Amino acid sequence: MPFAPVPQAFKSSLKEVVIGAGESAVALGGENVLPLYSFDAPIKNRPKVGIEISDLGPDRSLPELAKFYEGASSAAELAARACAAPGADFVCLWLEGADPNGEDRDVADCVKICREVAEASPLPLAVQGCGSPDKDARLFEKIAEALQGRNVLLLSAKEENYKGIAVAAVTAYGQKIAAESSVDINLAKQLNVLISQLGIAGDSTVMHLGASAAGYGFEYIASTTDRVRLAALAQNDAALQMPVIAPVAADAWSVKESVMSEDEFPEWGPVERRGADMEICTASAMIAAGANAVIVRHPRSAAAVAELISALL
Amino acid sequence: MGRFIVIGERIHCISPAIRAAMEARDPEPILRRAREQLDAGAVYLDVNIGPAAKNGEDLMKWAVRLIQENCDNVPLCLDTANAAAIEAGISVYDRSRGKPIVNSANAGDRKSNVDLAARNDAIAIALCSKDGVPANNDERQEYCQELLEHGLALGMEAEDLWFDPLCLVIKGMQEKQLEMLEFIRQLNDMGLSSVCGISNISNGMPKAVRPIIDSTELAMAIECGLKAAILNPCERRMMETVKAADIILNNTLYADSFLDI
Numbered sequence: 001m002p003f004a005p006v007p008q009a010f011k012s013s014l015k016e017v018v019i020g021a022g023e024s025a026v027a028l029g030g031e032n033v034l035p036l037y038s039f040d041a042p043i044k045n046r047p048k049v050g051i052e053i054s055d056l057g058p059d060r061s062l063p064e065l066a067k068f069y070e071g072a073s074s075a076a077e078l079a080a081r082a083c084a085a086p087g088a089d090f091v092c093l094w095l096e097g098a099d100p101n102g103e104d105r106d107v108a109d110c111v112k113i114c115r116e117v118a119e120a121s122p123l124p125l126a127v128q129g130c131g132s133p134d135k136d137a138r139l140f141e142k143i144a145e146a147l148q149g150r151n152v153l154l155l156s157a158k159e160e161n162y163k164g165i166a167v168a169a170v171t172a173y174g175q176k177i178a179a180e181s182s183v184d185i186n187l188a189k190q191l192n193v194l195i196s197q198l199g200i201a202g203d204s205t206v207m208h209l210g211a212s213a214a215g216y217g218f219e220y221i222a223s224t225t226d227r228v229r230l231a232a233l234a235q236n237d238a239a240l241q242m243p244v245i246a247p248v249a250a251d252a253w254s255v256k257e258s259v260m261s262e263d264e265f266p267e268w269g270p271v272e273r274r275g276a277d278m279e280i281c282t283a284s285a286m287i288a289a290g291a292n293a294v295i296v297r298h299p300r301s302a303a304a305v306a307e308l309i310s311a312l313l
Numbered sequence: 314m315g316r317f318i319v320i321g322e323r324i325h326c327i328s329p330a331i332r333a334a335m336e337a338r339d340p341e342p343i344l345r346r347a348r349e350q351l352d353a354g355a356v357y358l359d360v361n362i363g364p365a366a367k368n369g370e371d372l373m374k375w376a377v378r379l380i381q382e383n384c385d386n387v388p389l390c391l392d393t394a395n396a397a398a399i400e401a402g403i404s405v406y407d408r409s410r411g412k413p414i415v416n417s418a419n420a421g422d423r424k425s426n427v428d429l430a431a432r433n434d435a436i437a438i439a440l441c442s443k444d445g446v447p448a449n450n451d452e453r454q455e456y457c458q459e460l461l462e463h464g465l466a467l468g469m470e471a472e473d474l475w476f477d478p479l480c481l482v483i484k485g486m487q488e489k490q491l492e493m494l495e496f497i498r499q500l501n502d503m504g505l506s507s508v509c510g511i512s513n514i515s516n517g518m519p520k521a522v523r524p525i526i527d528s529t530e531l532a533m534a535i536e537c538g539l540k541a542a543i544l545n546p547c548e549r550r551m552m553e554t555v556k557a558a559d560i561i562l563n564n565t566l567y568a569d570s571f572l573d574i
Binding site for chain 1: 564565566568569573574
């Protein structure tokens with residue numbers, strides 16, 4: 001008997017969230033099929049790749065990365081360089097220096113950097129906070145105001161600070177936010193419900209479901225992402241139909257494989273190659289699990305993941 | 314399994330306010346009740362225009378258009394003894410959010426409502442009775458098979474026949490409750506859908522007691538596989554039960570605010 005494929009497109013679809021403005025704007029989500037299942041129905045927007053830069057600059061001990069950013073010192077210069085990396089759809093500025101336990105750069109300085117980066121970036125911009133809920137809330141409010149009209153994505157609003165960020169960034173200035181939970185499927189839904197109860201529509205929010213590097217408890221984030229996508233499509237759960245973003249850089253570059261020196265493990269080969277490989281594996285696996293966008297650090301990773309996406313879709 | 318389907322029962326001409334609004338073609342009282350029920354979590358709305366022997370067709374068309382145009386094409390359950398009025402209502406019905414439901418057919422003098430549903434690609438609520446209440450599950454099963462075969466012969470899909478076991482009042486027929494639940498389980502095991510008007514069971518009980526009895530029997534019926542119920546979604550205890558049951562049966566993902574959505 002001949003095989004007759006039965007397409008399994010769902011009646012429900014993911015919301016579509018647009019970041020950036022003008023011709024370079026990118027749309028995330030919108031599809032009504034499982035991740036990469038383009039044989040069931042056309043995938044409205046292919047997964048997007050963001051490239052991360054830090055306000056503290058790149059790790060110049062990695063030769064390839066140092067060469068890529070050679071001559072670029074300010075965040076704006078780094079951003080311009082990152083935007084030119086093959087495969088990059090958007091740039092993500094990580095305000096690492098704002099961390100109160102680190103350099104504790106003040107809000108006004110951070111806003112100035114964001115403005116310069118936005119000016120220098122031909123691609124859409126995401127801004128990642130320092131991780132301190134209090135500092136990020138203060139930062140995002142001012143950044144949202146300063147970058148009005150640029151339609152930036154702010155990462156992230158968490159349970160502790162979502163109210164101020166959602167109202168200031170989305171309601172007042174029309175920016176987009178990521179709702180961040182850490183590998184907790186019920187909290188992911190709850191946070192979306194709470195944000196929607198502030199009157200914010202699903203096309204202004206993406207979900208950051210948590211992160212871990214491949215091989216380091218990755219199955220938890222993979223199954224969480226999987227379950228979210230199934231709830232969104234098979235159960236038509238409007239509280240989980242937001243696209244998923246996976247910033248994998250920080251985790252991928254902090255595990256043993258990415259940090260141990262070649263002197264200690266000569267058989268492992270160069271550190272930089274290993275770090276990029278960890279990042280590529282993690283980002284690819286997140287796309288297979290249902291991420292609509294990934295954020296990576298190394299230009300080699302951006303190129304490899306973009307090539308994978310093009311080959312599959 | 315999908316989420317439990319609540320059919321809101323509050324647009325019913327037995328209510329003086331609704332009857333007056335229907336007679337005067339006054340939109341506001343009807344729309345207010347429609348919105349209240351949707352806000353409370355109803356999926357379908359029942360529109361009962363009574364026997365409506367006179368002008369039933371115009372009235373049903375008016376009600377269907379009014380409610381759908383003002384409530385994002387909410388799917389409706391058309392409820393009257395006047396079959397021509399149901400058909401008139403379907404003629405102006407928007408199916409974008411779900412097929413219309415014909416309420417209701419039985420194996421007796423209302424068997425032709427299955428034909429009505431079949432020729433209009435609608436869902437039919439099929440009461441497992443002929444005249445009066447079924448004596449036992451053998452009788453229910455007999456009427457169920459009769460209606461199922463009838464519908465299938467007319468080209469209907471089995472999933473478009475929602476069988477009503479007939480809820481019996483506890484005061485007087487207390488010993489029949491378990492049998493009714495068992496019948497819902499039988500339908501479920503056969504892959505058939507079931508629906509019921511749950512509040513019949515608490516007829517004649519004090520007002521404060523009714524939601525307790527209704528919601529408890531509803532929870533038990535949902536566990537047996539009940540797909541939908543016609544009930545008052547504005548009764549908080551009922552919707553809390555439906556939402557909690559959907560969580561326990563894994564029909565929807567838990568979140569702390571589950572009662573609010």
